[in-house]
Amino acid sequence: MARVGTASVTPLPVRGYNWATMTDAALVRAALDGDSGAFTTLVDRHLRVCLRFATRMLGSVEDAEDATQETFLRAHRALARYDGSTEFRTWLISILLNRCRTMLRSHGRRSAVIVADDRAVASAAARSLLDDEMLRDAIERAVARLEPAQREAFLLRHVEQLSYEEMHQATGVGISALKMRVQRACDRLQGLLREDRHA
Amino acid sequence: MRDFDETTMSVELARAIRVLREGAEPSPALRDRLLRELAEAPRPAGRAPRVWTIRPWAAVAAGLCCVVLGGSAVALFSERHLDVARVTADVVPATVRFRFDASGAGRVALAGDFNAWSPTSLPLTRAPDGRTWVIDVPLSPGRYAYAFVVDGVLRQDPGAPRATDDDFGAPSSVVLVRGS
Numbered sequence: 001m002a003r004v005g006t007a008s009v010t011p012l013p014v015r016g017y018n019w020a021t022m023t024d025a026a027l028v029r030a031a032l033d034g035d036s037g038a039f040t041t042l043v044d045r046h047l048r049v050c051l052r053f054a055t056r057m058l059g060s061v062e063d064a065e066d067a068t069q070e071t072f073l074r075a076h077r078a079l080a081r082y083d084g085s086t087e088f089r090t091w092l093i094s095i096l097l098n099r100c101r102t103m104l105r106s107h108g109r110r111s112a113v114i115v116a117d118d119r120a121v122a123s124a125a126a127r128s129l130l131d132d133e134m135l136r137d138a139i140e141r142a143v144a145r146l147e148p149a150q151r152e153a154f155l156l157r158h159v160e161q162l163s164y165e166e167m168h169q170a171t172g173v174g175i176s177a178l179k180m181r182v183q184r185a186c187d188r189l190q191g192l193l194r195e196d197r198h199a
Numbered sequence: 200m201r202d203f204d205e206t207t208m209s210v211e212l213a214r215a216i217r218v219l220r221e222g223a224e225p226s227p228a229l230r231d232r233l234l235r236e237l238a239e240a241p242r243p244a245g246r247a248p249r250v251w252t253i254r255p256w257a258a259v260a261a262g263l264c265c266v267v268l269g270g271s272a273v274a275l276f277s278e279r280h281l282d283v284a285r286v287t288a289d290v291v292p293a294t295v296r297f298r299f300d301a302s303g304a305g306r307v308a309l310a311g312d313f314n315a316w317s318p319t320s321l322p323l324t325r326a327p328d329g330r331t332w333v334i335d336v337p338l339s340p341g342r343y344a345y346a347f348v349v350d351g352v353l354r355q356d357p358g359a360p361r362a363t364d365d366d367f368g369a370p371s372s373v374v375l376v377r378g379s
Contacts, residue, residue, distance in 0.1 A: 032243055039243075040234060047225045047233070056219060068225075069233050079243035083310070083318060083353060139215040159219045186212060193211035 024088035032079055039079075043072055046089055049160060050096050056155050057100045059144045063107065067099040074099075086169045090162065094170040097152065104148055142192040146185050153178050154185035294337050295376060299323060299347045299356065302330040309334055310353070311345025311371075318348040338376045346371045 019027065019041040030038035050071055054064035074095050075082075082091050143151060156162045156170065157178075164175045171178065297309050309321040313336065323332035332347075344362040346353045355361060356372035 034242060036238070039237065043230070043233060043237070047230060051225050051229070052220075065226075065229050069229070069236065072233055073236055073240060076237055076240055076243055083348075085351075085353060135214075136218055139218050142215070143219065155219070158216045189215065190212045193215060197211065 025084050028079060028082055028084075028088060031076075039076060042088065046092055047072075049089065050092065053093065053155055053160055054096060054100055056140070056143055056159065057148070057151060058103060058107075059140070063103055067096060067103055071096040071099050087166065090166045090170050093156070093160070093162070094172075097170060100152075101148075138196050139193070142189055142196065145192060146188055150181050150185035150188065153181035154189065157182045158186075294335050295374060296333060296335050297323070297345075297347075297356075297374075298358075299332045299349070299354070300330055301332060301347075301349050304332070304349050306348075306350055307332040308348040309336065309345060310348050311374075312343045313338055313345070318351070323347075338374075340376050343374050343376070344371045345374060 019030075019037055022030070022038070022041070024042060024045070027038040027042050031042070047068065050068045051064055054067040054071075055061055058064050058067060071092065075092055078095075082088065086094075143154070146154065152171070153167065153173075156167045157164070162170065164178055167173070167178050168175050173181075299307055301307055307323040307325075308319055309323060310318050314320045321334055321336060323334040325331075326333050346355055348354075353371075359372035359374060362371040362373040
Protein backbone atom coordinates (compact mmCIF):
# COMPACT_ATOMS: atom_id res chain seq x y z
CA MET A 1 0.00 0.00 0.00
CA ALA A 2 1.29 3.42 -0.84
CA ARG A 3 2.01 5.40 2.29
CA VAL A 4 1.25 8.95 3.17
CA GLY A 5 4.28 11.13 3.29
CA THR A 6 6.59 13.12 1.21
CA ALA A 7 7.95 10.05 -0.56
CA SER A 8 4.56 9.18 -2.03
CA VAL A 9 4.12 12.53 -3.72
CA THR A 10 5.75 13.03 -7.06
CA PRO A 11 7.26 16.48 -7.55
CA LEU A 12 5.25 18.80 -9.73
CA PRO A 13 6.59 18.81 -13.24
CA VAL A 14 7.16 22.02 -15.09
CA ARG A 15 4.35 23.48 -17.16
CA GLY A 16 4.13 22.00 -20.59
CA TYR A 17 4.83 18.52 -19.26
CA ASN A 18 2.91 15.78 -21.01
CA TRP A 19 -0.09 15.04 -18.77
CA ALA A 20 -0.53 11.64 -20.37
CA THR A 21 2.74 10.41 -18.86
CA MET A 22 2.15 11.81 -15.38
CA THR A 23 1.09 9.58 -12.49
CA ASP A 24 -2.29 10.20 -10.88
CA ALA A 25 -0.54 11.56 -7.77
CA ALA A 26 1.40 14.08 -9.85
CA LEU A 27 -1.79 15.09 -11.65
CA VAL A 28 -3.50 15.68 -8.30
CA ARG A 29 -0.67 17.94 -7.21
CA ALA A 30 -0.76 19.81 -10.50
CA ALA A 31 -4.53 20.24 -10.19
CA LEU A 32 -4.14 21.58 -6.65
CA ASP A 33 -1.63 24.06 -7.99
CA GLY A 34 -4.23 25.38 -10.38
CA ASP A 35 -3.51 23.30 -13.47
CA SER A 36 -7.06 22.53 -14.66
CA GLY A 37 -5.78 20.37 -17.52
CA ALA A 38 -4.38 17.96 -14.98
CA PHE A 39 -7.80 17.25 -13.51
CA THR A 40 -9.23 16.87 -17.02
CA THR A 41 -6.64 14.14 -17.57
CA LEU A 42 -7.79 12.42 -14.37
CA VAL A 43 -11.36 12.61 -15.67
CA ASP A 44 -10.35 11.05 -18.97
CA ARG A 45 -8.44 8.28 -17.21
CA HIS A 46 -11.19 7.27 -14.81
CA LEU A 47 -14.50 8.32 -16.34
CA ARG A 48 -15.07 5.00 -18.10
CA VAL A 49 -14.38 2.88 -15.02
CA CYS A 50 -16.66 5.02 -12.86
CA LEU A 51 -19.47 5.03 -15.40
CA ARG A 52 -19.23 1.28 -15.96
CA PHE A 53 -19.32 0.52 -12.24
CA ALA A 54 -22.20 2.95 -11.61
CA THR A 55 -24.19 1.58 -14.54
CA ARG A 56 -23.88 -1.99 -13.26
CA MET A 57 -24.65 -0.93 -9.71
CA LEU A 58 -27.62 1.31 -10.44
CA GLY A 59 -29.04 -0.43 -13.50
CA SER A 60 -29.73 2.87 -15.21
CA VAL A 61 -27.43 4.81 -17.53
CA GLU A 62 -29.09 8.08 -16.56
CA ASP A 63 -28.57 7.51 -12.83
CA ALA A 64 -25.05 6.24 -13.49
CA GLU A 65 -24.16 9.42 -15.37
CA ASP A 66 -25.52 11.54 -12.52
CA ALA A 67 -23.59 9.53 -9.92
CA THR A 68 -20.40 9.68 -11.98
CA GLN A 69 -20.66 13.41 -12.59
CA GLU A 70 -21.33 14.09 -8.91
CA THR A 71 -18.39 11.86 -7.95
CA PHE A 72 -15.93 13.85 -10.03
CA LEU A 73 -17.30 17.15 -8.76
CA ARG A 74 -16.99 15.97 -5.15
CA ALA A 75 -13.49 14.63 -5.80
CA HIS A 76 -12.52 17.98 -7.31
CA ARG A 77 -13.87 19.87 -4.28
CA ALA A 78 -12.12 17.53 -1.86
CA LEU A 79 -8.93 17.04 -3.83
CA ALA A 80 -6.76 18.38 -1.01
CA ARG A 81 -8.02 15.52 1.13
CA TYR A 82 -6.57 12.90 -1.19
CA ASP A 83 -3.56 11.81 0.85
CA GLY A 84 -1.87 9.38 -1.52
CA SER A 85 -2.25 6.45 0.89
CA THR A 86 -4.40 4.67 -1.70
CA GLU A 87 -4.49 4.66 -5.46
CA PHE A 88 -6.42 7.65 -6.82
CA ARG A 89 -8.80 5.23 -8.55
CA THR A 90 -9.56 3.53 -5.23
CA TRP A 91 -10.24 6.90 -3.59
CA LEU A 92 -12.49 7.90 -6.47
CA ILE A 93 -14.38 4.61 -6.26
CA SER A 94 -14.90 5.13 -2.52
CA ILE A 95 -16.68 8.40 -3.32
CA LEU A 96 -18.65 6.76 -6.12
CA LEU A 97 -19.69 3.93 -3.81
CA ASN A 98 -21.20 6.42 -1.42
CA ARG A 99 -23.08 8.11 -4.24
CA CYS A 100 -24.39 4.78 -5.51
CA ARG A 101 -25.43 3.65 -2.03
CA THR A 102 -27.26 6.92 -1.48
CA MET A 103 -29.02 6.66 -4.83
CA LEU A 104 -29.94 3.02 -4.23
CA ARG A 105 -31.45 3.98 -0.89
CA SER A 106 -33.45 6.82 -2.39
CA HIS A 107 -34.38 4.82 -5.49
CA GLY A 108 -35.34 1.67 -3.62
CA ARG A 109 -38.31 1.31 -5.87
CA ARG A 110 -36.14 0.99 -8.95
CA SER A 111 -34.11 -1.85 -7.47
CA ALA A 112 -37.28 -3.60 -6.36
CA VAL A 113 -38.71 -3.36 -9.84
CA ILE A 114 -35.64 -5.01 -11.34
CA VAL A 115 -35.58 -7.75 -8.71
CA ALA A 116 -39.27 -8.44 -8.99
CA ASP A 117 -39.25 -8.47 -12.76
CA ASP A 118 -39.05 -12.25 -13.01
CA ARG A 119 -41.43 -12.43 -15.92
CA ALA A 120 -39.14 -10.26 -18.01
CA VAL A 121 -36.14 -12.41 -17.07
CA ALA A 122 -37.98 -15.61 -17.89
CA SER A 123 -39.22 -14.14 -21.11
CA ALA A 124 -35.74 -13.10 -22.16
CA ALA A 125 -34.31 -16.44 -21.14
CA ALA A 126 -36.83 -18.28 -23.24
CA ARG A 127 -35.41 -16.71 -26.34
CA SER A 128 -32.11 -17.68 -27.87
CA LEU A 129 -29.07 -16.32 -26.10
CA LEU A 130 -27.02 -16.50 -29.26
CA ASP A 131 -27.73 -12.89 -29.88
CA ASP A 132 -25.00 -10.87 -28.12
CA GLU A 133 -27.36 -8.12 -27.14
CA MET A 134 -29.73 -10.58 -25.52
CA LEU A 135 -26.86 -12.27 -23.73
CA ARG A 136 -25.72 -8.92 -22.39
CA ASP A 137 -29.26 -8.12 -21.26
CA ALA A 138 -29.59 -11.46 -19.52
CA ILE A 139 -26.29 -10.99 -17.69
CA GLU A 140 -27.16 -7.46 -16.65
CA ARG A 141 -30.54 -8.57 -15.38
CA ALA A 142 -28.89 -11.36 -13.41
CA VAL A 143 -26.41 -8.91 -11.87
CA ALA A 144 -29.28 -6.58 -11.01
CA ARG A 145 -30.91 -9.39 -9.05
CA LEU A 146 -27.96 -9.66 -6.68
CA GLU A 147 -28.27 -7.97 -3.31
CA PRO A 148 -26.60 -4.53 -3.50
CA ALA A 149 -23.77 -5.44 -1.11
CA GLN A 150 -23.00 -8.62 -3.05
CA ARG A 151 -23.32 -6.81 -6.37
CA GLU A 152 -20.94 -4.12 -5.18
CA ALA A 153 -18.33 -6.65 -4.01
CA PHE A 154 -18.66 -8.77 -7.15
CA LEU A 155 -18.29 -5.81 -9.51
CA LEU A 156 -15.30 -4.38 -7.65
CA ARG A 157 -13.51 -7.73 -7.58
CA HIS A 158 -14.29 -9.28 -10.94
CA VAL A 159 -15.26 -6.42 -13.22
CA GLU A 160 -13.10 -3.55 -11.93
CA GLN A 161 -10.47 -6.07 -10.79
CA LEU A 162 -9.59 -4.40 -7.52
CA SER A 163 -7.55 -6.40 -5.02
CA TYR A 164 -9.24 -7.27 -1.74
CA GLU A 165 -7.00 -4.73 -0.02
CA GLU A 166 -8.16 -2.02 -2.43
CA MET A 167 -11.76 -3.11 -1.95
CA HIS A 168 -11.29 -2.83 1.79
CA GLN A 169 -9.89 0.68 1.38
CA ALA A 170 -12.75 1.72 -0.88
CA THR A 171 -15.63 0.17 1.05
CA GLY A 172 -14.39 0.10 4.64
CA VAL A 173 -15.62 -3.51 4.83
CA GLY A 174 -13.33 -6.21 6.22
CA ILE A 175 -11.52 -8.47 3.77
CA SER A 176 -13.10 -11.70 5.05
CA ALA A 177 -16.57 -10.21 4.72
CA LEU A 178 -15.75 -9.02 1.21
CA LYS A 179 -14.53 -12.49 0.19
CA MET A 180 -17.72 -13.97 1.54
CA ARG A 181 -19.84 -11.48 -0.40
CA VAL A 182 -17.95 -12.17 -3.62
CA GLN A 183 -18.30 -15.90 -3.11
CA ARG A 184 -22.02 -15.65 -2.48
CA ALA A 185 -22.46 -13.32 -5.44
CA CYS A 186 -20.65 -15.77 -7.70
CA ASP A 187 -22.75 -18.68 -6.43
CA ARG A 188 -25.96 -16.74 -6.95
CA LEU A 189 -24.94 -15.43 -10.35
CA GLN A 190 -23.92 -18.89 -11.57
CA GLY A 191 -27.29 -20.18 -10.42
CA LEU A 192 -29.16 -17.42 -12.21
CA LEU A 193 -27.22 -17.92 -15.43
CA ARG A 194 -27.78 -21.67 -15.24
CA GLU A 195 -31.51 -21.07 -14.84
CA ASP A 196 -31.35 -18.85 -17.88
CA ARG A 197 -29.65 -21.54 -19.93
CA HIS A 198 -32.12 -24.24 -18.96
CA ALA A 199 -35.20 -22.09 -19.28
CA MET B 200 -11.71 -19.13 2.64
CA ARG B 201 -12.46 -20.30 -0.85
CA ASP B 202 -11.92 -17.57 -3.38
CA PHE B 203 -13.34 -17.54 -6.85
CA ASP B 204 -11.14 -16.93 -9.80
CA GLU B 205 -11.64 -17.35 -13.49
CA THR B 206 -9.92 -20.73 -13.56
CA THR B 207 -12.45 -22.32 -11.19
CA MET B 208 -15.67 -20.53 -12.07
CA SER B 209 -18.24 -21.81 -14.52
CA VAL B 210 -18.11 -20.99 -18.20
CA GLU B 211 -21.31 -18.96 -17.83
CA LEU B 212 -19.85 -16.83 -15.08
CA ALA B 213 -16.51 -16.31 -16.81
CA ARG B 214 -18.36 -15.24 -19.96
CA ALA B 215 -20.60 -12.93 -17.95
CA ILE B 216 -17.57 -11.25 -16.39
CA ARG B 217 -16.00 -10.71 -19.79
CA VAL B 218 -19.24 -9.15 -21.02
CA LEU B 219 -19.52 -6.95 -17.95
CA ARG B 220 -15.98 -5.65 -18.45
CA GLU B 221 -16.97 -4.33 -21.85
CA GLY B 222 -19.25 -1.46 -22.63
CA ALA B 223 -20.31 1.63 -20.72
CA GLU B 224 -18.34 3.92 -22.99
CA PRO B 225 -18.88 7.47 -21.73
CA SER B 226 -20.78 9.65 -24.15
CA PRO B 227 -19.03 12.83 -25.34
CA ALA B 228 -22.03 14.73 -23.96
CA LEU B 229 -21.34 13.44 -20.44
CA ARG B 230 -17.68 14.41 -20.66
CA ASP B 231 -18.55 17.87 -21.99
CA ARG B 232 -21.16 18.42 -19.30
CA LEU B 233 -18.76 17.34 -16.58
CA LEU B 234 -15.90 19.51 -17.84
CA ARG B 235 -18.25 22.49 -18.09
CA GLU B 236 -19.31 22.00 -14.47
CA LEU B 237 -15.68 21.65 -13.40
CA ALA B 238 -14.72 24.81 -15.24
CA GLU B 239 -17.38 26.71 -13.30
CA ALA B 240 -16.50 25.07 -9.97
CA PRO B 241 -14.22 26.88 -7.54
CA ARG B 242 -10.61 25.86 -7.68
CA PRO B 243 -9.90 22.88 -5.36
CA ALA B 244 -9.42 24.20 -1.84
CA GLY B 245 -6.30 23.75 0.15
CA ARG B 246 -3.34 25.26 -1.56
CA ALA B 247 -2.23 28.84 -1.83
CA PRO B 248 -1.85 30.29 -5.29
CA ARG B 249 1.67 29.91 -6.58
CA VAL B 250 2.14 33.46 -7.72
CA TRP B 251 1.68 36.40 -5.39
CA THR B 252 1.59 40.02 -6.32
CA ILE B 253 2.05 42.62 -3.61
CA ARG B 254 2.58 46.33 -3.73
CA PRO B 255 5.54 47.85 -1.82
CA TRP B 256 3.31 50.02 0.41
CA ALA B 257 1.23 46.95 1.32
CA ALA B 258 4.35 45.05 2.29
CA VAL B 259 5.48 47.88 4.55
CA ALA B 260 2.02 48.12 6.13
CA ALA B 261 1.92 44.37 6.69
CA GLY B 262 5.33 44.47 8.32
CA LEU B 263 4.23 47.21 10.71
CA CYS B 264 1.11 45.23 11.58
CA CYS B 265 3.20 42.16 12.33
CA VAL B 266 5.45 44.15 14.66
CA VAL B 267 2.49 45.66 16.52
CA LEU B 268 0.43 42.46 16.75
CA GLY B 269 3.45 40.30 17.54
CA GLY B 270 4.47 42.61 20.36
CA SER B 271 0.94 42.54 21.75
CA ALA B 272 0.85 38.75 21.61
CA VAL B 273 4.16 38.42 23.45
CA ALA B 274 2.93 40.81 26.11
CA LEU B 275 -0.37 38.96 26.45
CA PHE B 276 1.00 35.42 26.63
CA SER B 277 3.85 36.31 28.93
CA GLU B 278 1.25 37.34 31.51
CA ARG B 279 -1.33 34.61 30.96
CA HIS B 280 -0.95 30.89 31.15
CA LEU B 281 -1.52 29.36 27.72
CA ASP B 282 -4.55 27.22 28.43
CA VAL B 283 -5.02 24.49 25.84
CA ALA B 284 -7.61 21.80 25.43
CA ARG B 285 -7.99 18.29 24.07
CA VAL B 286 -10.99 18.65 21.81
CA THR B 287 -14.43 20.12 21.92
CA ALA B 288 -14.35 21.20 25.56
CA ASP B 289 -12.41 24.05 27.09
CA VAL B 290 -10.96 25.31 23.92
CA VAL B 291 -9.10 28.48 24.49
CA PRO B 292 -9.27 31.09 21.82
CA ALA B 293 -6.54 30.67 19.28
CA THR B 294 -4.57 27.64 20.43
CA VAL B 295 -5.54 23.96 20.56
CA ARG B 296 -3.21 21.25 21.84
CA PHE B 297 -3.36 17.99 19.90
CA ARG B 298 -1.94 14.90 21.59
CA PHE B 299 -1.42 11.41 20.29
CA ASP B 300 -0.02 8.38 22.09
CA ALA B 301 2.33 6.40 19.85
CA SER B 302 5.37 5.12 21.67
CA GLY B 303 6.70 3.14 18.71
CA ALA B 304 6.20 5.82 16.07
CA GLY B 305 9.09 7.46 14.33
CA ARG B 306 7.18 10.43 13.01
CA VAL B 307 3.77 11.88 13.75
CA ALA B 308 2.15 14.83 12.00
CA LEU B 309 -1.22 16.51 12.06
CA ALA B 310 -3.28 16.83 8.89
CA GLY B 311 -6.64 18.52 8.67
CA ASP B 312 -8.87 21.12 7.13
CA PHE B 313 -6.64 23.80 8.64
CA ASN B 314 -3.51 22.79 6.68
CA ALA B 315 -5.10 21.45 3.49
CA TRP B 316 -4.47 17.92 4.77
CA SER B 317 -0.75 18.30 4.28
CA PRO B 318 0.89 15.19 5.77
CA THR B 319 4.08 17.04 6.68
CA SER B 320 3.44 20.69 7.48
CA LEU B 321 2.46 20.21 11.15
CA PRO B 322 4.83 17.70 12.75
CA LEU B 323 4.19 16.74 16.37
CA THR B 324 7.00 16.75 18.93
CA ARG B 325 7.69 13.76 21.14
CA ALA B 326 7.09 14.61 24.80
CA PRO B 327 9.70 13.75 27.45
CA ASP B 328 7.76 10.59 28.39
CA GLY B 329 8.71 9.18 24.97
CA ARG B 330 5.15 8.08 24.33
CA THR B 331 3.07 11.19 23.79
CA TRP B 332 3.32 13.39 20.74
CA VAL B 333 2.15 16.98 21.02
CA ILE B 334 1.56 20.03 18.92
CA ASP B 335 -0.11 23.36 19.66
CA VAL B 336 -1.99 24.82 16.73
CA PRO B 337 -3.58 28.26 16.57
CA LEU B 338 -7.08 27.91 15.15
CA SER B 339 -9.87 30.33 14.45
CA PRO B 340 -13.28 29.40 15.85
CA GLY B 341 -14.94 26.75 13.69
CA ARG B 342 -15.24 23.05 12.97
CA TYR B 343 -12.24 21.18 11.62
CA ALA B 344 -11.82 17.58 10.50
CA TYR B 345 -8.36 16.18 11.15
CA ALA B 346 -6.30 13.02 11.54
CA PHE B 347 -2.82 12.09 12.66
CA VAL B 348 -0.27 10.89 10.14
CA VAL B 349 1.66 8.21 12.02
CA ASP B 350 4.67 7.02 10.06
CA GLY B 351 2.83 7.84 6.89
CA VAL B 352 -0.52 6.27 7.79
CA LEU B 353 -3.63 8.29 8.64
CA ARG B 354 -4.99 7.55 12.12
CA GLN B 355 -8.17 8.80 13.69
CA ASP B 356 -7.82 10.48 17.08
CA PRO B 357 -9.11 7.79 19.49
CA GLY B 358 -10.07 10.44 22.02
CA ALA B 359 -12.14 12.62 19.72
CA PRO B 360 -15.44 12.26 17.90
CA ARG B 361 -15.22 10.81 14.43
CA ALA B 362 -16.09 13.14 11.58
CA THR B 363 -19.41 12.13 10.10
CA ASP B 364 -18.52 13.33 6.63
CA ASP B 365 -15.31 11.36 6.17
CA ASP B 366 -16.56 9.59 3.09
CA PHE B 367 -13.31 10.01 1.21
CA GLY B 368 -11.68 6.81 2.30
CA ALA B 369 -9.75 7.98 5.33
CA PRO B 370 -10.77 8.06 8.99
CA SER B 371 -10.84 11.48 10.53
CA SER B 372 -11.84 13.17 13.77
CA VAL B 373 -13.43 16.49 14.42
CA VAL B 374 -12.51 19.40 16.64
CA LEU B 375 -14.78 22.32 17.42
CA VAL B 376 -13.08 25.54 18.34
CA ARG B 377 -15.27 28.00 20.16
CA GLY B 378 -14.82 31.72 20.09
CA SER B 379 -13.91 33.58 23.24
